[in-house]
Amino acid sequence: MAFLFSMKPTFKETIHYLYQRVPSFQQIGVRAYKPDLGNIIALLEGIGNPHHALKCIHVGGTNGKGSSSSMLASILTAAGYKTGLYTSPHLKSFTERIRVNGIPIPEKAVVDFVEKTKSLIEKIEPSFFEVTTAMAFDYFKQAETDINVIEVGLGGRLDSTNVIAPLVSLITNIGHDHLDLLGPGLENVAKEKAGIIKTNTPVVISERQSFSSTIFNRVAKELHAPLIFADELSKVNQNEGAVEFEFQKEAVRIYPDLKGLYQLKNIRGVLAVVDVLIQRGWKISHSDIKNGLEQVVKLSGLKGRWQQIGTSPEVICDTAHNPEGIIEVVNQLSHKKFKNLFWILGMVSDKDPKAVLELLPSYAHYYFCQAKIQRALPAEELMRAASFFGLKGLVVPDVNEALVAARAQAKEDDLILIGGSTYVVAELNEI
Secondary structure, X not given: OOOOOOOOOOHHHHHHHHHHHOOOHHHHHHHHOOOOOHHHHHHHHHOOOHHHHOOEEEXXXXXXXXXXXXXXXXXXXXXXXOEEEEOOOOOOOHHHHEEEOOEEOOHHHHHHHHHHHHHHHHHHOOOHHHHHHHHHHHHHHHXXXXXXXXXXXXXXXXXXXXXXXXXXXXXXXXXOOOHHHHOOOHHHHHHHHHHHOOOOOOEEEOOOOHHHHHHHHHHHHHOOOOEEEHHHHOOEEEEOOEEEEEEOOEEEEEOOOOOOOOHHHHHXXXXXXXXXXXXXXXXXXXXXXXXXXXXXXXXXXXOOXXXXXXXXXXXXXXXXXXXXXXXXXXXXXXXXXXXXXXXXXXXEOOOOOHHHHOOOOOOOEEEEOOOOOOOEOOHHHHHHHHHOOOOOEEEOOOHHHHHHHHXXXXXXXXXXXXXXXXXXXHOOOOO
């Protein structure tokens, strides 16, 4: 396919080229996944292996890896380190994926990278994520970052990010997501996630799970990698809006800006990683931890995690999209006070909706919508699937129109929740 650019392509033209020229998981799902490291190795070699010059923290897992990555980056930024952060997918702009001290990569840097690597891209034919990963490593090297937090895209062992030699790795948890690629079964998913464990490199596990702990213990032992279960290091509790924990024998009380109760598990893993860094000579104070965790949104740019975007009625959006994530959201709802619940729900078509729908409250009023991507599950199909579980509502395909409709029906003491898909949350005008 030929692509016609102006003399100097614009950012919009460049992103369009990437979406059309290389397969994107966001757009087409599993067909974009390339289960080997050959392409990323070739691409990185072609640009001088910038990742070899980087100090990194590697973060994998099913749920919480984006939040954990952002917390770590925020703490390191608060500690005065020039910190790179690579996450995916983005919500609003491609540039959100690659940040230094919370500031997104400039559009010009994206254009320049694609221009200089276009011949390599067309020769190697990497995926969208492989190109983005190489771009992130190249940008962090040019920015001369002190340290970088690198979030795994999918899985671990064969993920494009798994070419780095990290200072420490973090695995948040194992859940029911991408079983078609990483399974069958959670044990196989755990084996794939364990693929980021490196020889003689500490690895932290945020959430102890019986079926995965045996696997992590075995792999860590084989690789002589110090294994740290975060629950052994720190107890994290919530008390009247504050989060309390003991860190290096000192009591700490903070008011984090990420409000979801599920963040307590993520904080525990993050603290264990910070402890490893301190033991290795990185200067991070209790004040840095407090400031970082209380300003994650400001210092890292993270959005869409139990984020309030409206009041009277309260409106909250959350990117949870798999059974384990939805369980946490439903648990969070049990701690909220509201009269009626209006849930604006959208999902993708390459995942079985039943595993999520059976978890949702039947007392809620639903608005079924769909994101404007190829992978979106049509809202009509979602409503039909939901009806089998006693979930009732209306089809309003556009998420913003659904929000208008929900606000028109809701009273001041009601709650409107938007979620089920990262891509639905991404299309909200108010985020």
